[in-house]
Amino acid sequence: MSLNEANVLVSTYIDEVPTYASHVPVPNVQETVRNNPLKVPERYVRSEEEIQKVLYMPQLSSQVPIIDFTLLSHGNKDEILKLDIACKEWGFFQIVNHGVKIDLMQQMKDVVAEFFEFPIEEKNKYAMPPDDIQGYGHTSVVSETQILDWCDQLIVLVYPARFRKPQFWPQIPEGLKDTIEAYSSEIKRVGEELINYLSLILGLEEHVLIGLHKEVVQGLRVNYYPPCNTPEQVIGLTPHSDASTITIVMQDDDVTGLEIRYKESWVPVTPIPGALVVNVGDTVEILSNGKYKSVEHRAMTNKNKKRTSFVSFLFPRDDAEVGPFDHMIDAQNPKMYKNVTYGEYLRHTLNRKLEGKTQTDAAKIQD
Numbered sequence: 001m002s003l004n005e006a007n008v009l010v011s012t013y014i015d016e017v018p019t020y021a022s023h024v025p026v027p028n029v030q031e032t033v034r035n036n037p038l039k040v041p042e043r044y045v046r047s048e049e050e051i052q053k054v055l056y057m058p059q060l061s062s063q064v065p066i067i068d069f070t071l072l073s074h075g076n077k078d079e080i081l082k083l084d085i086a087c088k089e090w091g092f093f094q095i096v097n098h099g100v101k102i103d104l105m106q107q108m109k110d111v112v113a114e115f116f117e118f119p120i121e122e123k124n125k126y127a128m129p130p131d132d133i134q135g136y137g138h139t140s141v142v143s144e145t146q147i148l149d150w151c152d153q154l155i156v157l158v159y160p161a162r163f164r165k166p167q168f169w170p171q172i173p174e175g176l177k178d179t180i181e182a183y184s185s186e187i188k189r190v191g192e193e194l195i196n197y198l199s200l201i202l203g204l205e206e207h208v209l210i211g212l213h214k215e216v217v218q219g220l221r222v223n224y225y226p227p228c229n230t231p232e233q234v235i236g237l238t239p240h241s242d243a244s245t246i247t248i249v250m251q252d253d254d255v256t257g258l259e260i261r262y263k264e265s266w267v268p269v270t271p272i273p274g275a276l277v278v279n280v281g282d283t284v285e286i287l288s289n290g291k292y293k294s295v296e297h298r299a300m301t302n303k304n305k306k307r308t309s310f311v312s313f314l315f316p317r318d319d320a321e322v323g324p325f326d327h328m329i330d331a332q333n334p335k336m337y338k339n340v341t342y343g344e345y346l347r348h349t350l351n352r353k354l355e356g357k358t359q360t361d362a363a364k365i366q367d
């Protein structure tokens with residue numbers, strides 16, 4: 001950051017398109033199911049212990065906080081307090097009245113559903129190369145022996161627009177690109193406003209947290225979970241925490257799958273039509289010296305229904321420095337995390353398999 005002639009803080013311009021991680025290419029799950037809907041290949045089968053070692057508590061689902069975005073925008077103190085508690089206790093909440101038009105959300109669901117229905121040869125024109133995480137494929141696979149997730153993904157970097165790689169933006173169906181653009185622009189608006197509220201609840205001036213990002217970077221990951229004949233044997237997306245500042249998820253209205261860690265249990269996040277799910281990422285955990293945790297979560301699959309989630313990660317630019325704020329550290333709360341350059345942290349995370357909270361654990365100062 002530097003000051004320009006008008007004494008306004010500006011970040012130095014970076015125009016190189018970043019690359020983030022490599023991975024081992026894996027079979028396409030949708031094709032696997034199409035070829036044999038009954039058989040789950042060995043590489044996807046998890047032990048009962050792995051799936052059920054944490055208690056499943058659907059009865060807690062109704063307690064996942066719901067935040068009214070309009071109340072936040074009007075500076076309602078109770079709603080800000082609710083947000084603070086949601087971030088501290090759950091790390092997850094749903095937002096309503098966020099202003100993203102229901103028609104736009106539906107259009108995004110429709111065009112993406114159409115993309116996934118195209119023949120594999122068409123979709124593979126956007127295949128994720130082994131040395132990138134953008135395109136159609138699956139990230140976070142680092143060995144040939146790793147147990148795989150029951151999920152195909154489409155990933156693109158959306159903002160800043162100069163970082164886009166057009167070769168990964170599907171040209172089919174017509175309108176997909178424009179819809180991703182329109183949807184992501186709305187998510188950017190909501191996300192940046194939420195980051196400002198997080199700044200306030202962290203005890204900072206409204207724009208400090210966004211300033212620290214240098215520029216907010218936004219990636220979109222669409223997770224497509226085909227139905228699975230034996231859903232109790234597989235995981236759609238392995239338990240992990242997000243490396244982002246915040247993540248905003250649009251999920252299908254009629255099928256559950258997202259589960260979050262709450263104390264010693266897995267709690268499903270029941271879809272509320274029109275709502276968006278938000279979770280606090282590792283950046284906030286590190287900046288707050290662990291006061292706000294990025295909570296572990298996973299996605300499970302269904303026997304007869306496919307599920308799609310639309311995940312927008314908002315995170316700092318590569319050259320942003322991330323470390324616990326001084327005012328979060330005192331004698332009772334010694335500094336718990338190292339200072340990191342965000343680009344290094346994100347690459348470290350994206351170049352490994354998903355594994356619970358291991359990446360935030362690695363960022364901790366050893367004693």
Ligand SMILES: COc1ccc(-c2cc(=O)c3c(O)c(OC)c(OC)c(O)c3o2)cc1
Binds near residue numbers: 219
């Ligand atoms: C080049 O386009 C993109 C760059 C980065 C991402 C992205 C950001 C994340 O924060 C993120 C993440 O937190 C995450 O969970 C651990 C993840 O799963 C492995 C991501 O793929 C991921 O991607 C997206 C697009």
Ligand SMILES: O=C(O)CCC(=O)C(=O)O
Binds near residue numbers: 237242249257299308
């Ligand atoms: O499918 C979901 O609801 C969760 C997806 C997720 O956690 C992710 O993509 O990081």
Ligand SMILES: [Fe+2]
Binds near residue numbers: 241247297
């Ligand atoms: Fe996630």
